[in-house]
Amino acid sequence: MNNHADSAVHQIHRDDVGAKMGMWLFLFTEVLLFGGMFLVYAVYRYQYPSQFHLAAMELNTAMGTFNTIILLTSSLTVALSIAALQNGKKILSLILLSATLLFALMFMVVKYFEWTAKISHGIYPGSPELLAKHNGQILFFGLYYVMTGLHGLHVLIGMIVIAFMIVFVARDKVTTDNYVKLENSALYWHLVDLIWIFLFPLFYLIQ
Amino acid sequence: MSVDNKQHIGYGTYILVWLALLAFTSITVTIAGVSLGRYTLFIALSIAAIKSALVINIFMHIRFDEPIFKTFLAISGATLLIIFLLTFFDYIYR
Amino acid sequence: MANDVAVKSFYQESTNKYSGILSWLLTKDHKRIGLMYMIAILAFFVVGVIIGLLMRLELIAPGRTIMDAQTYNTLFTLHGVIMIFLFIIPGLPAIFGNFFLPIQIGARDVAFPRLNLLSWYIYIIGAILVLVSLFLPGGPIDTGWTFYIPYSVRSTTNVSMALFAAFVLGFSSILTGLNFITTVHRLRAPGMGFFKMPLFVWATYATAWIQILATPVIALTILLVILERTFGVGIFDPALGGDPILFQHMFWIYSHPAVYIMILPAMGVVSEIIPTFSRRTIFGYKAIAMSSLAIAFVGYLVWAHHMFSSGMSDTARWIFSLLTFIVALPSGVKIFNWVATMYKGSIDPQTPFLWVMNFIFLFSIGGLTGLVLGSLATDIHLTDTYFVVAHFHYVMFGGTGTIFFAALHYWFPKMFGKMYNKKFANIAVVAYFIGFNMLYFPKFIMGYMGMPRRYYDYLPQFTIYQEISTIGSWILSGTIFFIIGYLIHALKYGKKATSNPWGGVTLEWHIPSPPPLENFETIPIVTHEPYDFSQLKEMKDE
Numbered sequence: 001m002n003n004h005a006d007s008a009v010h011q012i013h014r015d016d017v018g019a020k021m022g023m024w025l026f027l028f029t030e031v032l033l034f035g036g037m038f039l040v041y042a043v044y045r046y047q048y049p050s051q052f053h054l055a056a057m058e059l060n061t062a063m064g065t066f067n068t069i070i071l072l073t074s075s076l077t078v079a080l081s082i083a084a085l086q087n088g089k090k091i092l093s094l095i096l097l098s099a100t101l102l103f104a105l106m107f108m109v110v111k112y113f114e115w116t117a118k119i120s121h122g123i124y125p126g127s128p129e130l131l132a133k134h135n136g137q138i139l140f141f142g143l144y145y146v147m148t149g150l151h152g153l154h155v156l157i158g159m160i161v162i163a164f165m166i167v168f169v170a171r172d173k174v175t176t177d178n179y180v181k182l183e184n185s186a187l188y189w190h191l192v193d194l195i196w197i198f199l200f201p202l203f204y205l206i207q
Numbered sequence: 208m209s210v211d212n213k214q215h216i217g218y219g220t221y222i223l224v225w226l227a228l229l230a231f232t233s234i235t236v237t238i239a240g241v242s243l244g245r246y247t248l249f250i251a252l253s254i255a256a257i258k259s260a261l262v263i264n265i266f267m268h269i270r271f272d273e274p275i276f277k278t279f280l281a282i283s284g285a286t287l288l289i290i291f292l293l294t295f296f297d298y299i300y301r
Numbered sequence: 302m303a304n305d306v307a308v309k310s311f312y313q314e315s316t317n318k319y320s321g322i323l324s325w326l327l328t329k330d331h332k333r334i335g336l337m338y339m340i341a342i343l344a345f346f347v348v349g350v351i352i353g354l355l356m357r358l359e360l361i362a363p364g365r366t367i368m369d370a371q372t373y374n375t376l377f378t379l380h381g382v383i384m385i386f387l388f389i390i391p392g393l394p395a396i397f398g399n400f401f402l403p404i405q406i407g408a409r410d411v412a413f414p415r416l417n418l419l420s421w422y423i424y425i426i427g428a429i430l431v432l433v434s435l436f437l438p439g440g441p442i443d444t445g446w447t448f449y450i451p452y453s454v455r456s457t458t459n460v461s462m463a464l465f466a467a468f469v470l471g472f473s474s475i476l477t478g479l480n481f482i483t484t485v486h487r488l489r490a491p492g493m494g495f496f497k498m499p500l501f502v503w504a505t506y507a508t509a510w511i512q513i514l515a516t517p518v519i520a521l522t523i524l525l526v527i528l529e530r531t532f533g534v535g536i537f538d539p540a541l542g543g544d545p546i547l548f549q550h551m552f553w554i555y556s557h558p559a560v561y562i563m564i565l566p567a568m569g570v571v572s573e574i575i576p577t578f579s580r581r582t583i584f585g586y587k588a589i590a591m592s593s594l595a596i597a598f599v600g601y602l603v604w605a606h607h608m609f610s611s612g613m614s615d616t617a618r619w620i621f622s623l624l625t626f627i628v629a630l631p632s633g634v635k636i637f638n639w640v641a642t643m644y645k646g647s648i649d650p651q652t653p654f655l656w657v658m659n660f661i662f663l664f665s666i667g668g669l670t671g672l673v674l675g676s677l678a679t680d681i682h683l684t685d686t687y688f689v690v691a692h693f694h695y696v697m698f699g700g701t702g703t704i705f706f707a708a709l710h711y712w713f714p715k716m717f718g719k720m721y722n723k724k725f726a727n728i729a730v731v732a733y734f735i736g737f738n739m740l741y742f743p744k745f746i747m748g749y750m751g752m753p754r755r756y757y758d759y760l761p762q763f764t765i766y767q768e769i770s771t772i773g774s775w776i777l778s779g780t781i782f783f784i785i786g787y788l789i790h791a792l793k794y795g796k797k798a799t800s801n802p803w804g805g806v807t808l809e810w811h812i813p814s815p816p817p818l819e820n821f822e823t824i825p826i827v828t829h830e831p832y833d834f835s836q837l838k839e840m841k842d843e
Binding site: 015017018021022025026028029030032033034035036037039040043044047048125126131134135136138139141142143145146150 | 412413416475478479480482483486487488513514515516517518520521522524525528532533534535536541542543544547551554
C-alpha cells in the first residue's frame with residue numbers, strides 16, 4: 001500500500017560486514033563487563049592471596065576441567081556448522097548446531113551439580129558457615145558465585161540463540177548465501193567460551 | 208560486500224585448533240599440580256592467553272575478517288589494560 | 302532541491318503502514334526516534350528542574366523551610382539521577398545525534414534502525430523504573446547519585462530498583478553507541494571520507510566509543526551492588542571483607558568517561574555553529590577531530606581524581622592528579638581553534654551563536670575551576686564542598702546544558718520547518734546568563750568558605766549567598782520555561798523556515814526543512830570539505 005515504506009527497507013541493502021561489526025562492538029561491551037569482574041577478582045586476590053588458595057581447594061578441579069573440554073568442543077561444533085553451511089551441507093550444519101546445544105546443556109548440568117554440592121556443604125552467600133570463614137574466603141566464594149553465575153547466564157542466552165539458529169537453518173532463513181546471523185551467534189558463543197578459558201584457571205587451578 | 212568472497216576455513220583447520228586447545232588445557236591442568244610458586248599464576252594466564260588467541264583468530268575468524276575489527280579489538284583490549292594498570296597503582300602502593 | 306513544496310516531509314510519510322501515534326511508536330525513522338527521545342528527555346529535564354527549584358527553595362533560609370531532612374536527601378539524589386542518567390547522558394547523542402548524524406554523513410538512516418527504536422523503548426523502561434522506585438514501599442532512594450558503599454548496601458530505601466533502572470538505561474546508551482559507530486563506518490555517502498565528516502559526527506563517534514567501552518563497567522558494578530543487597534554476596538561491603546574504595550574505582554571508571562559522553566557531543570555542536578555564523582571554514586579541522594578522540598582516550602586515565610580523599614594510596618593520588626591535567630590539552634586545542642575560526646570571520650551574531658558565546662564563558666569557568674579541583678593539594682581543601690557542586694554545574698549545565706539549548710535553536714528550523722521568535726530567543730540568552738551565574742557563582746564562594754555539599758542546613762553566615770543562589774534559580778528556571786514556551790508556540794505559529802536559514806553548508810542544510818522521509822532523494826556525492834563556504838553560492842542556485 002505504501003511503496004515508499006517498502007523501499008525504505010529494501011534500499012538499505014544487506015550489509016553483512018555492518019552486521020558483524022555491530023556484533024563485535026557488542027562483544028566488546030561483554031569483554032568490558034567481564035573485564036570489570038576480573039578486575040574485582042584481581043584486586044581481592046592481590047589482597048588475600050593465601051585465603052584465595054585455601055578457598056580454591058574446595059572447588060572440584062575435575063568438574064572444572066570436564067566443563068572446559070565440553071565448552072571447547074561446543075565451540076568447535078559451532079564453528080564447523082558454519083563451514084558446513086558454507087559448503088551447502090544443511091543437514092550436517094543442523095547436526096553440528098544441535099551438538100553445540102547438547103554440549104551447552106551438559107555444561108549447565110555439570111554446573112548445577114557443582115553448585116548444589118557447594119550449597120549442600122553450606123557454602124553459599126550469607127550462609128553462617130561461609131560467614132564464619134576468613135574475609136578473603138567470603139570474597140572468593142562471593143566472586144565464584146557471581147562470576148560463574150554470570151557466565152552461566154550467558155551460556156543460557158547462548159543456548160536460546162543457538163536454538164533459534166537451528167530453527168532458522170531448518171526453515172532456510174539462514175542459508176548458504178545468507179548466514180551472517182549464524183556467524184554472529186557463533187561469535188557470541190565463542191565469547192562465552194573465551195570467558196571460561198580465563199575463569200577456569202583463576203578459580204579451579206589455584207593449588 | 209557479502210561474506211562469500213572471504214576465505215573459507217576448512218574442517219581440518221578447526222579440528223586442529225580444537226586439538227591444540229585441548230592440549231593446552233591438559234598442560235595447564237598438569238602444571239597447576241606442580242608447585243611453581245609465584246610463576247603458577249603467570250603460566251596459567253599465559254596459557255589462557257594463547258588459548259584465547261587461537262579462539263579469536265581461527266574460530267572467530269578475526270584473522271580473515273575486515274582489518275578494522277582487529278583495530279577495534281586492540282582498542283578494547285587497551286582500554287581494559289589501562290583500567291587494570293591504573294587501578295593497581297592504588298593497591299600496590301597502599 | 303530547494304523547492305520545499307513538492308517534497309513530503311518525514312512528518313507526512315512513515316516507515317510503516319500505520320498512521321497517528323502508532324506510526325511514531327513503531328517507526329524505524331531515525332528522525333522520528335530522535336524527536337521521541339526529545340519529548341521524553343525534555344519531560345524528565347523539566348522534572349529535574351522542578352526538583353532543583355524545590356531544593357533551592359528549602360535552602361533559602363537556615364533550618365527547615367518547606368521539607369524535612371530525609372525528603373531533602375531523596376530530592377538531591379533524584380535530581381542527580383534524573384539529570385545525569387535521563388537528561389545529560391542521552392540528551393545530545395540521542396536527540397541530535399539520532400536526527401543529524403545520518404543526515405550529516407549522507408545516509409538514509411542509521412545502520413540498525415530497529416535496534417535504534419529498541420534503545421528508545423529501553424530508555425523509556427529505565428525511566429519508568431526510576432519513577433516506580435519513588436512510589437514503592439521503602440521510599441525513594443537517598444544515597445546520592447553516586448550510590449557509595451557501604452551506605453547503599455545498608456539503606457532501606459528502594460536502592461536496588463533505582464540501580465536496576467540505571468542498569469537498563471546503560472543498555473540503551475550502549476545500543477545507541479553501537480549503532481552510531483557502525484553507521485559512521487558503513488553508511489558514509491560516496492566521497493565522504495573520514496576527514497570530510499562534520500565535526501559533530503566526529504564528536505558523536507568518539508562519544509559512541511566511550512558509551513560502549515565504559516558503560517559495561519558501571520552495569521557490572523550496579524549488578525554487583527544489587528546482588529550484594531539481595532543475596533548478601535560479599536563483594537564491596539567491608540563487613541564481609543570487601544573494599545568500599547574498589548566500588549569507588551569501579552563507579553568512576555565509568556562515571557568519569559561518562560562526563561565526556563556528556564560534553565563531547567556538545568563540543569561537536571559548537572564546532573558546527575561557530576563556522577556557520579563566522580562564514581569561515583573551521584580552523585584546525587583535523588586538530589579538533591583528533592582532540593575529540595584524544596579526550597575520549599584521556600577520559601579513561603583520570604577517574605580517581607574523584608577519590609583523592611577516599612583513602613587510596615598516595616602514589617595513585619599524585620599519578621591521577623598529574624594525568625588529570627592532560628585533559629586540559631585537548632580541551633584547550635578545541636577552545637583555541639574555535640576562537641581562531643572566529644578571527645577575521647564575518648560574524649553573524651544570531652541566536653545559536655549567542656548561545657555558544659554563553660557556553661564558552663560558562664564552560665571556561667567550569668574548566669578552569671576543574672584545574673583547581675584536579676590538583677591534589679587544593680582538592681583536599683575543597684572536596685565535598687559547594688565548590689565541587691558549582692564546578693560540576695558550570696561544566697555540565699553551563700557546558701552541555703547550554704549547548705543543548707544552542708543545538709535546539711540551531712537545528713529547530715531544520716527539525717520542525719518553523720522559525721521561532723528571534724527577539725524572544727535573544728532575551729532568553731541574556732536571562733539565562735544572568736540566572737545561571739546568580740545561581741551557581743555564589744556556590745564557589747560558599748564552597749571556598751567551607752559550606753559542605755548535600756547539607757540540609759547551614760550556618761547563618763552563608764544566608765546571603767544562599768538567598769542570591771535561590772533567586773538565581775528562579776530566573777534560570779523561568780528562562781527555561783520561557784524557552785520551552787516560545788518554542789512550542791513556534792511549532793504552531795512560527796514562520797515557515799527555509800531549507801537553509803543560517804547559511805550552513807553541512808549536508809543537513811542541503812535538504813528541505815523538515816527533511817523528507819529518507820533524507821536524500823539520491824545519495825549525495827560529497828566533493829567539498831565539510832566547512833567550505835564557497836558552496837553557499839551554488840546551494841542558492843540549486
